[in-house]
Amino acid sequence: MLVLNFLRYPKQLINELLIGDWLIIILSLVGIFYLFQSLWTSEHAARVQISVGNKIYATYSLNQQREIHLHGKLGDAVISISQGRARFSQSPCNTQYCVHQGWLSHAGQVAICLPNQISLELLGERKLYDSLSY
Amino acid sequence: MKPIQIQTTVDDHRIAKLAAFAIALHMVEAVIPSPLPGVKPGIANIVTLYVLYQYGYAAAAWVSILRVFASSLLLGQFLSPTFVLSLSGTIFSLGILWLAFKFPKKYFGPVSLSILAAFAHIAGQLMMVRLWLIPHAGVAYLVPIFALAALFFGLVNGLITSKLLANDGRKMVNNE
Numbered sequence: 001m002l003v004l005n006f007l008r009y010p011k012q013l014i015n016e017l018l019i020g021d022w023l024i025i026i027l028s029l030v031g032i033f034y035l036f037q038s039l040w041t042s043e044h045a046a047r048v049q050i051s052v053g054n055k056i057y058a059t060y061s062l063n064q065q066r067e068i069h070l071h072g073k074l075g076d077a078v079i080s081i082s083q084g085r086a087r088f089s090q091s092p093c094n095t096q097y098c099v100h101q102g103w104l105s106h107a108g109q110v111a112i113c114l115p116n117q118i119s120l121e122l123l124g125e126r127k128l129y130d131s132l133s134y
Numbered sequence: 135m136k137p138i139q140i141q142t143t144v145d146d147h148r149i150a151k152l153a154a155f156a157i158a159l160h161m162v163e164a165v166i167p168s169p170l171p172g173v174k175p176g177i178a179n180i181v182t183l184y185v186l187y188q189y190g191y192a193a194a195a196w197v198s199i200l201r202v203f204a205s206s207l208l209l210g211q212f213l214s215p216t217f218v219l220s221l222s223g224t225i226f227s228l229g230i231l232w233l234a235f236k237f238p239k240k241y242f243g244p245v246s247l248s249i250l251a252a253f254a255h256i257a258g259q260l261m262m263v264r265l266w267l268i269p270h271a272g273v274a275y276l277v278p279i280f281a282l283a284a285l286f287f288g289l290v291n292g293l294i295t296s297k298l299l300a301n302d303g304r305k306m307v308n309n310e
Contacts, residue, residue, distance in 0.1 A: 016296045020241035024249055028285045035278040097270065110271065 045107040045122035048086040050079060053117050062086060062122070072116035079120060091116055148189070149196045156181035156201040157208070164209055172219075172259065173283045176291060178205075179227070179251060183244055183295040188302070191235060195228050215267055219259045226258030227251035244299060248292030252284035 017025075050057045052072060060066065066081045067089070075092035085105040088098040091113050098113035107124025160178040168174055178201055186194035202224050206217040231254075234247045260280060264273045 013293060016243065016293055016300075017245055018241050018243045020237065021243050021245040021249075021292075024242075024246045025285070025289065028249060028253070028281075032278055032281045032285060035281055039274055039278055101270075 044084060044105060045109070045124050047123045048079075048081060048104075049121045049123055051119045051121070057118075059123070070118055072113070072118045074116045077113065077116055077118050079118075086120055086122065087111070088113060088118075088120070091118075145193070149193055149200070152181060152185050152189075152193070153197045153200040153204065156197055157204050160201060160205040161208065164205075170279065170283075172256075172280060175287045176252065176255065179248065179255075180291050180295050180298070182231075183248055183251070183291070184298055186231060186235060186247070187244065187295075187299050191232060194231065198224055198228055218266075219262055222262045223255035223258040227254040230254035243292070244295040245289060245292030248295060249285060249288035252288030252291070253281065256280045256284045 045062060047059050047061055049059045050068065050070070052070060057070065058068075060068070060081060062081055062084045064081055065083075068079045068081070070077050070079065072092070076090070077088060077092065078090035080087055080089040085103040087103045088101070088111055091098050093113050093115040095115070098111045098116075098118075101111045104111060104120070104122050107122050110119060110121045112119040156178045159181060163174060163177055166175075179198075181201075182194050182198045185197050202217070202220050203212070206212040206214070206220065209216075211217045211220075230250050231247060234242065234250050237246070260273065260277060264270075
């Protein structure tokens with residue numbers, strides 16, 4: 001009933017809103033727009049940065065076919081680069097989250113293997129995060 | 135042996151009645167299918183907001199928490215992930231309501247509080263999802279959708295609350 005009343009008198013609906021309410025609605029809309037912008041658009045990555053422990057191990061171009069063998073805390077992991085994408089193809093960890101994350105191709109995407117302390121981050125023209133650390 | 139007697143006050147009875155209203159609305163909502171798990175109108179929050187304005191923060195917190203526990207028992211979700219998400223969302227939104235209720239009432243009405251509470255609810259839930267249920271960065275992709283839904287339903291619930299309060303003659307409760 002109440003809702004129907006609102007539909008009948010849209011002006012009444014607007015009158016219920018105070019200045020602060022408008023402020024919050026507008027700020028929320030801007031915030032949501034920004035969230036969509038930052039989380040849903042991404043450029044293709046050019047390079048992949050691999051970290052072992054808290055050190056950057058190396059940065060490779062994605063424009064190549066390559067398998068990188070690394071030695072992490074638990075054992076040997078394999079990272080593959082192919083057709084502008086990168087992924088963990090083998091990891092000694094139990095959960096295998098890093099492997100299941102699959103191919104990464106957009107800038108800012110990361111795959112982190114916490115047990116084995118190896119992570120890879122795709123880099124584009126600009127950096128999305130200042131730093132990532134355990 | 136002395137029998138245990140619980141003394142109830144008028145306030146207790148009122149909180150119980152209002153919580154029953156909230157539980158009923160929660161049950162109605164549980165039947166409505168949702169396009170995306172987690173996107174729900176949250177109409178029970180209308181009761182929370184209404185109680186906040188009419189009877190103060192403590193009553194609103196009671197009604198809200200009682201609603202979460204009782205509804206989960208009725209739906210058979212007690213102590214399940216659904217219940218934990220519901221509880222964490224509710225605790226977050228009660229936190230923000232406590233803060234927002236101190237805002238000047240001249241500028242910030244029930245709609246503001248409703249929207250902020252909806253955001254807090256979804257923030258609390260998503261945090262729980264990210265930390266416990268789906269420990270994966272991909273959860274971030276869902277944030278804009280949930281935020282948009284929170285804004286929409288927060289606005290609608292806020293308007294309904296504001297209308298209800300206007301109809302009942304708003305008793306301004308001093309939070310001090």
